[in-house]
Amino acid sequence: MKAWVFGDNIDTDVIAPGRYMKFGIERITQHCLEAVNPDFSRQVTPGDIIVAGRNFGCGSSREQAPAALKHLGVAALVAESFAGLFYRNALNLGLPALACSGAKRIRHGDRLSIDYASNQVFDLTLDERLPFEPIPAHLMEMVRDGGLLPHLEKRLARKERAS
C-alpha cells in the first residue's frame, strides 16, 4: 500500500483542525492534514499508510485526529515516534501506530506492507525490511477487536453470559 510521508511534530490541529471540530467526522475528514498537504484527503485511498518522523500527533487530545485518518481508510501509522496521548487514542480506535526507528528511510509513494507476526514494515519499493516496536500484547488484543469500544462490548457480553 502507498506511503504518504510527513515530517516531524505533525500536530492534531493539523490532522483535525479546531474550526471543524463541531461537525461530525465526515466533515472533519475533508480537512485532514490540509495545512501540510491540501490534496491528502482527496487522494488518499483505503489501505494507504501514513509515514512520519518524530512525535506524530502532538498537541490536543482530540480523538477526531486518529478518527479522521481511520475514516479515510488509512491502514496503519508508521513513525519514528508518537505523542503518547495520540498513540493511546489511535490504538483505542483500532488504528495500529507503529514506532519504527527507520521510518525516515521510507519515501513518499513507496509500496509498503506490514507484517505483524515479525513486527516489520516491508518497503517493497526499496526492498527493505524495517523493524517496529511491537504493540504490547494487551493492546494488540484490543486493536484486533477493532478498538476499545468493540473490545468492551465483548468483555461486557462475556460478563453477562457468566452471570
Next chain:
Amino acid sequence: MMKQTLAQKLVARAAGRSTVAPGEIVTCKVDLAMMHDSGGPRRVKPMLERLGAKVWDPSKVVVITDHYLPAYDEESRNIIRIARDWVREAGIENFYDAQGICHVVLPERGHLRPGMFVVGGDSHSPTGGAFAAYMFGVGATEMLGVLVTGEIWLKVPHTLVMEFDGALQPGVSAKDVMLFLMGRFGLDGGQYQAVEYRGAAIRRLPMQERMTLCNMTAELGGQTGLIASDAITNAFLASEVETWDSDAGASVLAHHRFNASEIAPQVAAPHSPANAKPVEQFRDVKPTLAYIGACTGAKLEDLRMASQILGGRKSKMRLLVAPASARDQKTAADEGTLQVLLDAGAELLPNACGICAGYGDHVLPEDMVAISSTARNFKGRMGAASSQVYLASPYTVAATAVAGRVCDPREFLR
C-alpha cells in the same frame, strides 16, 4: 524499601501496590474523571448507549462546559445542550456550566487533592499535577473505558526532574520557564514520562503559576507534570494534607538543573512553542493583536501580571482578555485588577477556551500577527492558516501591547 519518585508513589497507590517500577504496565483505579463539552458528553453518551452501560461512579465524575461557550450557532448550541441533558440523565452532580475553563475550575472548586489519580478529557490535564496529583489527558474512547470500568492502564513512567535554583527575576514567570524548556528540549522532550519541577524557585511560586508549569508539560510532551505538595498547596486547599514528594535519592531518567535568575522573558515564534528564544530577538515583530486568554495564560495570577505592566498605560493594539474562570474574573474585579486592564483598553471576552482552541467569533483572520499568553501556536490552530501567533507570558503580551512591538516587560518594571 525501594526509593520511589512522586510519580511512582501516586501510580502505586492507584494500582493498589506498595511500589511500582518504571516501564511496568499496571491497572489503576481512577479517583476522578473530568470532561468538557467538546470531548465529553457528546462523544461518550452514544458509546455508553451502544454498550448499554452506566457510569461506574457518578460522584467521581466532573463535567465542565468551556469549549463551545458562548454557543454561537446551531452546532455549538446542540453540543452544550447534550452536556446539560447528559449530566442530569447520568446523575452527575459535579457540573460547572459556563464557569470557566476546566483546568482552572477543577482545583478552584476543590476537586483536586495531593495523592489522587485523575484523568481528564483534554490534553492540558497535566495542569492538575501542580497539586501533587497524577493527572493526565485521554481521548473520548479512553474516557468511555474509564466511565464504564473506573480503571485505566498505565505504563509506569520514568521521571525527568527539572530543578530551578534561586528565584525568577521580576517580570519573568512560569510561562517563560516553560517556553525556555520548550526551546531547549522541544515538543517531545518529555518523552511521555512524568516531568517533576523542583527547587527553590518552584517552591516560591503561587499555585496558579505552578499550574502553568504543569499545564505546558503537555507541549513538552510529558504524560504529566508534577510538583510536590507543601505549605502553599495546603494554603490554596485551605486544609492540612499529607505531603506527597519524591524520596531523596529515587532513581530518575534525567535531572536538569538551572539557575532561575538567568532566565529571560521568552517568546515562541510561529508555528511551534518549541521556537522559543529570549524576547530581545523579536524586537522587530509588530503584532496587531494582543491576547490574554486560556487555562495557560488568563488565570487570576496571569491577569495580575498583565495589570502590573498595564497600570496607567494604554494599549497601542487591540487587546483581548478572556479571564480563565468566572471566579478569577470576580476576584480580579473586586481587587481592581480588572479595571486596570479595562482602562488600558482591554476588551473582555467570556470565560471560555475561545480563540486558543479556534472557537468562537474572534478567531484570527488571514495574515493577522498576534501575541498570545496561550500555550500553542500551531499553524491554523487559532484561526486562519496564514495567521502568525507569537507565544509569551502575560507580562510580555502586556508590554508588547503598550509598546506596539514585541517588548521586554522588565523595561516597564524598573
